[in-house]
Amino acid sequence: MTSTRAEQVERLRRRLVAVAAASFAATFGLVAHHARAGGSGSSQAPAQVQQDSSGNGFFAGSDNYSFGDSGSSSGAPAGQSRVS
């Protein structure tokens, strides 16, 4: 099935809003939920990088971020991530 870029972005936007809502709820202890990644090619290929085998912990706590609620996912951005 093919889809336009606009359709892909809209699905991504909705998915991100759902992730944000789940994360927001989890932050306040209301829901323990983690959605799985969708789309094709999600896990068939082995990672070419091993899980921090040195134990130096560079990525330790890398999941310690949080999203806000879904209502904040529209409107003028406060910042823009881009290739620099």
Place this chain on the structure above:
Amino acid sequence: MGTEVSVLVPGGDAERAEALVRDLFEEWEQALSRFRPDSELSRLNDAAGGPVAVSPLLHSVADAAIAAARATDGLFDPTLLPDLARIGYDRTFAELEPDAAAPSLPRGGGGWRGVQLDPRKLLVTVPAGVALEFGGIAKGMAVDAALDLLRREGFAEALVDAGGDLGVQGGRVWPVAVEEVPGLRIPLARGAVATSGTGRRRWLQHGRPRHHLVDPRSGEPARTDLRAATVVAATCRQAEVAATVAMLLGSVAAEPFLRERGLTGILLTDDRVSLVEAA
């Protein structure tokens, strides 16, 4: 760092925040720029082959860069300076000569394995023939340091954006756009976002198209199906490193790489944009 830095401090003294962050970035630039011959990093590289006493700042960035290299089996590599010079990126991007000939230089990847750090004496030993170059990780760490400084100075809520690598703190939710995916907003409450890609810093070298993202496995500009990778992480240094590695891995291998590390990613190919969520 060849980039523009923005600071948002809702309800705070914006001029004071700006001055604090400007001074911090200037300090980091002077210590860590590979384009300033008098920078501390340049002096360290000039003294390769023996131990050099360095500032706590340079030591901390070198330590983080080597840790990142270990944690990614060398896909993140802070010793690619000879490769960057060989493909023509031997001066600031604004000063690059169009279509210059390729100099004959050795490949530099993997040199980080020989870098020795002494945290007690603040010594760094760069092996002869190796040079350190911190690039994006220094910028990410500067964002993290700027946020930390602002917090200590009473700015509980802040956003710091260094050329598209940004971090936030405080109670509010910051809508963050992603340039490569128009219309998308990441509602970031805490953490950082960084994007890596091949769409900028491109040039011709003797007729060959080049870009700045070097693959340490080949010493050449990366060949990847990804046009851009955006990563959300707890810190900007993690997001920056993960975005770079995701680009090098390509869309298929980048997904488990990000997911297994608890990172959220947005991967963009020519015909697809996808969201990777933490496991």
